[in-house]
Amino acid sequence: MTPGASRAALAAVTAAGAAGLGAAVWGVGIERYLFTVREHDVRVLPPASRPLRVLHVSDAHMAPWQHRKQEWMATLAALEPDLVVNTGDNLGHADGLAGLRHAFDGLRGVPGVYVHGSNDRYAPSPRNPLRYFTGPSKRNATASKLDTGALDRYLSDELGWADIDNTAATLDVADLRIDTFGVDDAHRDWDDLDALPPLRAHQRDAGSADLVLGVTHAPYRRVLDTFTDLGADLLLAGHTHGGQVRIPLSSKALVANCDIPLDQARGLSTWSHGGRDVPLNVSAGIGHSIYAPVRFGCRPEVTLLTLLPRG
Template sequence: MPERAAPRRHHPLATAARGVVAAGVAAAVWGTLIERQLFTLRHVTMPVLPAGQGPLRMLQLSDLHLAPWQSRKQRWVRSLAALAPDLVINSGDNAGHEQALFALRHALEPFAGIPGVFVHGSNDYYGPMLKNPLRYLREPSQKSTRTPNLDNEALTHFFMDDLGWLNLNNSAARLTVADSILECVGLNDPHIGYDRADQMAAQLAEVRAEPAAGPVTTLGLVHAPYRSALNTLVDAGATALIAGHTHGGQVCIPGYGALTTNCDLPRDQAKGLSTWQHNRRAAFLNVSAGLGHSIYAPVRFACRPEATLITLVPAVL
């Protein structure tokens, strides 16, 4: 009788290598095809209002990086109007393509008539370009030397004239929302050096020259949460800080979190609610992980795209 062949043995290292490759392929498929489409509404509560006021519901939209063909994202953003927020806060980086304005109009038009405020991010001036993503792990991306190639003026007019939102780029405004008086201060994007604290301070002085009809809550808004920008807003009296830019790290490691914030914000504050302390003052800080990504880096891993419903309630004394 012929001898039976000995059973084939698998080397442990080869088995482990195949497992690593399979896990990598699965992670890549998940991050590029699935998770980046799993839009999520995150809920946050900030106890900052004076006694007897609120609650006040604010919808933060950030980092849409919208491209014309992203119809699923457009539909999801439009659906958020059903939340009927008291205030919409747009923290920048809306455009992900040079022809994004039509898609942005479609996505945001249901919010017309709802009070809103906005600041710009770099991708409201500059369209995306192909870059080495590994550079983000070493240092924040650098200020562009290109000529702006997005129609920022048209975007700004759409926000102000069609939607009725207030422009807070290096500016300040006071508005009454529900039964709360909000003093809103904002900076243009420090990531590209467009922030002008002196302009914001001058506008804030004009706002405060008119006495308020009651207790005031100060909100600070900036796209990129650089330490200096957050400190400037806290010095202006903000007790609630709202920012985007970081994408929550975009690609995170479970149990470790974001690898980078693409600015000098500490990595453990890359997304979500935390506190910011400066000059013996403290403020709540919400950093949105945002809704999009560059069209040249279509991936999210352990960091779902999000909008945030921020509820302001009276401070606990």
């Protein structure tokens, strides 16, 4: 190799290394703190209904030292939601509940529902991030259990939110009757779709719900298809972290850690099944595993959905 070629190769390697270092600094030190409220309007309500503000929160993965995240989440009450939907993975550490209390206490009294993710039951563990490219992650049999009971007592007894793991609940919110159903974490095969009630749209009568929500932590196709068959008007999920590391400006995640199409792993899209088209919102989530403290091209987020009358 000539001296000129050697210098060019060295410059290319140096530039690549600098770019990689810059990306790491941005993802670890900056972007994971750029908390964002993503807003969408969705026309799913009966005619003449007033707008309904739904705050969709997911994947806080809370650890006690994450004060910036806690402080930002504490501001969410100022959005004045009518309903909160929490799609799980609230905990990221055995002592994460104290941080969640600070984050969510301002939402006391706001109606809500929630389902669990696996990190509401088991602590996170180190993983090789490259393995996510080979398919959904496997359960770590040695992961330590978290105090799910304390989490549920806080969410249900103190905040007043309904646990809809493999069950349903009906809420009266802003002069609307809302039927909700959900499943436990499908990523761990804890979902029991047969336990859900038959709420098919064609079976509704004049006294039935104004809105039906299908709620899951992990947006596996089998779950979304069943929710659509059961008559859900809106589907809400988390789990994917939006890919967590994305190519900037790309419409697709690199990975989703489930079988959802990669272009639907973050944000609002349409789920089509059985002749029905249903809005689907997949939250990229607020946090990350304590063993993977990075966000790149995928800011941490919550979603404020303004539900409007159908056109």
